[in-house]
Amino acid sequence: MKIAVLADIHANLEALQTVLAHAKAQGVTKYVCLGDIVGYNANPHECMEIVRGLDLLGVVMGNHDAVACGRQSLFGFNPYAAMAAQWTREHLTDEEQTWLAGLPFKQDILIDQPLTRFTIVHASLNQPETWEYVFDSHQANLSMQFQWMPLCFIGHTHAPVAYERSLLETIAGNFDTLRFNPEHKYLINCGSVGQPRDRDPRAAYVTYDLDQGTIQLHRLPYDLTTAQTKIIQAGLPEYCATRLASGR
Numbered sequence: 333m334k335i336a337v338l339a340d341i342h343a344n345l346e347a348l349q350t351v352l353a354h355a356k357a358q359g360v361t362k363y364v365c366l367g368d369i370v371g372y373n374a375n376p377h378e379c380m381e382i383v384r385g386l387d388l389l390g391v392v393m394g395n396h397d398a399v400a401c402g403r404q405s406l407f408g409f410n411p412y413a414a415m416a417a418q419w420t421r422e423h424l425t426d427e428e429q430t431w432l433a434g435l436p437f438k439q440d441i442l443i444d445q446p447l448t449r450f451t452i453v454h455a456s457l458n459q460p461e462t463w464e465y466v467f468d469s470h471q472a473n474l475s476m477q478f479q480w481m482p483l484c485f486i487g488h489t490h491a492p493v494a495y496e497r498s499l500l501e502t503i504a505g506n507f508d509t510l511r512f513n514p515e516h517k518y519l520i521n522c523g524s525v526g527q528p529r530d531r532d533p534r535a536a537y538v539t540y541d542l543d544q545g546t547i548q549l550h551r552l553p554y555d556l557t558t559a560q561t562k563i564i565q566a567g568l569p570e571y572c573a574t575r576l577a578s579g580r
């Protein structure tokens with residue numbers, strides 16, 4: 333079985349469609365979503381509809397989802413994010429906001445196969461509802477203190493990275509394909525489908541092959557121009573469009 337892990341879609345329909353077509357071609361049959369389905373980009377309704385139609389093992393709330401459904405305030409949002417969040421809230425139906433409001437902050441996924449216990453959370457297991465960023469091994473360790481499963485997937489920073497913890501240390505590293513050491517613990521940031529910030533504008537997502545025990549990072553070019561045009565036409569901040577091209 334192959335699982336696709338989707339993080340920080342951020343209402344980018346073109347990126348989401350590209351990722352899902354690729355995942356299907358890879359033999360993915362199940363999905364998990366790490367939150368921030370909405371915010372920043374122009375297709376929150378369409379992206380929500382697609383995500384809700386997937387064969388989901390789990391989906392958790394992101395900070396932009398929390399604001400879009402009124403569960404949390406705009407506190408901590410920069411002006412661009414705040415404007416986009418308000419626009420998003422106005423463009424979601426009551427039913428969609430209710431669905432977002434019901435999402436958990438974290439979720440444990442248990443599947444009846446070897447190596448298939450993992451946790452999903454948007455930001456960090458260290459107080460998930462306060463959206464702590466995991467940018468380094470120290471912050472990864474704080475999250476891993478609350479990680480009971482051998483593996484946890486996170487998003488939030490929009491930059492893919494793998495943290496591997498042994499008895500001695502926690503090491504951060506880039507990854508294309510990662511094979512598990514069963515004695516180590518892993519915290520994997522899956523990057524962002526809809527707004528990458530690692531200076532690579534290509535959409536990012538991860539596949540988890542349960543039979544092989546491997547995790548693979550995928551980077552895919554998508555129709556960025558259409559996504560940008562829609563952002564401008566919608567009246568969203570221009571910066572939301574320009575940053576997509578620079579991957580920041």
Ligand SMILES: [Fe+2]
Pocket residue numbers: 340342368394396488490
């Ligand atoms: Fe995000």
